[in-house]
Structure formats: structure tokens, C-alpha cells
Amino acid sequence: MQEWTTSQTETQEVVILLFERFSNHCLANAVEPLRAANEILRREAFRWRFVTLDGAEVSSSSGLPVLPHGRLRDEPGGAFLFVMTSYDVTRLATPGSARALTAAARRFETVVGFDTGAWLLAHAGLLDGRKATIHWNELTGFSEAFPEVEVLPERYVVDGDRMTCGGAMTAFDFALELIRRAHGTALRLEVSAFFLHQSTEAPQGRLFPRAASPLVERALALMSGALEDPLPIDGIAARAGTTQRTLARAFQAELGAAPRVVYKRLRLAAARRYAQQSSYSIAEIALRCGYGNAAAMTRAFVAEYGAPPSAFRGEG
Secondary structure (H helix, E strand, C coil): CCCCCCCCCCCEEEEEEECCCCCHHHHHHHHHHHHHHHHHHCCCCEEEEEEECCCCCEECCCCCEECCCEEHHHCCCEEEEEEEEECEHHHHCCHHHHHHHHHHHCCEEEEEEEECHHHHHHHCCCCCCCEECCCHHHHHHHHHHCCCCEECCCCEEEECCEEEECCHHHHHHHHHHHHHHHHCHHHHHHHHHHCCCCCCCCCCCCCCCCCCCHHHHHHHHHHHCCCCCCCCHHHHHHHCCCCHHHHHHHHHHHHCCCHHHHHHHHHHHHHHHHHHHCCCCHHHHHHHCCCCCHHHHHHHHHHHHCCCHHHHCCCC
16 A cells, blocks of 8 residues: 655755766656656755766766765765766766776665666666566667566666666656655655646546546545536546446555545645645635635645645745
8 A cells, every 4th residue: 555645854865976978858757757856845865966987077868967965986975876877878888987886876775777877777786586667669688688687678666775767858857766664655746746838638548648547636626627616526436447346445545545645735726726826815725725714724735735835935
């Protein structure tokens, strides 16, 4: 069962090791969800630094230069080491990079290979006897080069203190999973919704791209499409093609909360975004989020976020 919320209060330190021609798309998809989580929580839940092996500037595959904070060997450690490579990964698999990664792995709680980063981890012996994945274009070559690694064609793979992610698009899913593990499904849902394109079309298949069942996805889409005029839970269940009891069991098993709790969070998350990013009055925000009056919404908002909507003005 998923945990709807958790009480993780410590800042998780993340060091991002960049190599020449890294994927800027992958980097953004890995870091931006963490940044959004910090904004939603209004504290530094995640803190990250960019490093290279030698401390020198590197450029992404699209030519974006990045000046790192320093060298990998000078980092004392932390919760995560993100190994970020993309093109020409076999050229980067040198004795020097293997030694650096082997030494660093002793200082970090978890080592993560993004895109083709699993290749460098495997070359350093850090994936021996482990399950792992890599960018789909390298799956065959990776499995042939490292028979001691159980290669899986998954979006991302978690094997204890080793994690691997298959590409730029899956980096976003992976970052959501890290957020869920540290802070619960509610925050993962809110961060995911933070990046959705706002339209009249229900966001099917986008809030939980990996973990949710079709039933839960359908119900979430119905909820997200009816924030201003909330549907009754039994009506959502009927439209999703199930019973209210079955829907409740599915939500509890997959999200760790009842449908009404999830629905309320979606509405309040929308209210929070309106407060941060719009000039709507509190009364208008309340109406747009399915509350009959501003006082009722404000009470629910304070119970959820610890402060009234007015406290979030101008943060977006």
C-alpha cells in the first residue's frame, strides 16, 4: 500500500555528476520535480549540487554549458548521487571514471544512473548481481557487455541502493517516485499536476504514468476534470465503470487514501496554484475549486497547508 503522506523532515542532499554531452532534457526532468516539491512544501526538502570529475565546465548534447560547483571527489556524500550521461558513454567508461564512481558510491546512500549512466555504473562493478535498465537504444549492447547485470526493459529500476532510469522522459517519472518515497503519494500527485498542461481535456494517463491501474487513472481524470463542480464519489465510481466500494479499495491500495481525500487534495492544490499564480479573489478561487464560499475553502486550505491562501500570493 502507498503512503498518502509521510513525515520526512530532513533535507535530502543530491549530487549530480555531469559528463560531456549529457542530456539537458534528462537533467531538467530529474531536477524540476524536486524544485517543485520544494516550492509546494515551502522548504528545502531537496538540495542539489552539480559536479564533474575534474570540476571543469561541461556542455550538454544541445550545447548548453554548465559550470559545476566543484569536483566529485570533494563531495562528502549525501542521499543520492545522480550519474548523468547520454551520448558517447562507452568513451567515458575509463579506469579513472570507474575509480571515481567506486569511491563515491561509498559516500552516498544511493547511486542513480540516468539515461546511459547505468553503463558507467556497470563498468565500475556497481551493478554486479543487480537489476538495472538503460536507455532503450543501448539495451542490447548493455546486456551483452555486462552479463553479470540483469537488464530489464523498464522505465526505471530500483534495486536497493542502486537505481537506474532509462531516458529523458522516464527521468520525470523517476523523480516523482523519489518524491513519493520521501514525502508520500499526495505530494507526488501535486507535483505531477504542477506540470500538466491546463486544458478542457481530462488528463488521462498523465498523473500516474507508471503505478496506477486503469481504474484509478479513470477516476483521477474524472476528478481533475470536475474541480469547479465536484462529482459525488458514487458518481465517479459509476462513470469509471465500478462500484463505490471497489473504487475505495483501489484508491486505498494504490494511493494510500480514500477517494474523497484525494479529490479534496486535487481541489486544494488547484486553489493553491490559483493563489500563487493568479489575481483571482479568494472568493473566486473558492468557486473555481468547488467550494460554496471562501470561508469553507480557507478552513480546508489551512488544515491542509498550515496557512491561508493569502499567504501564498505571489509565490508562483
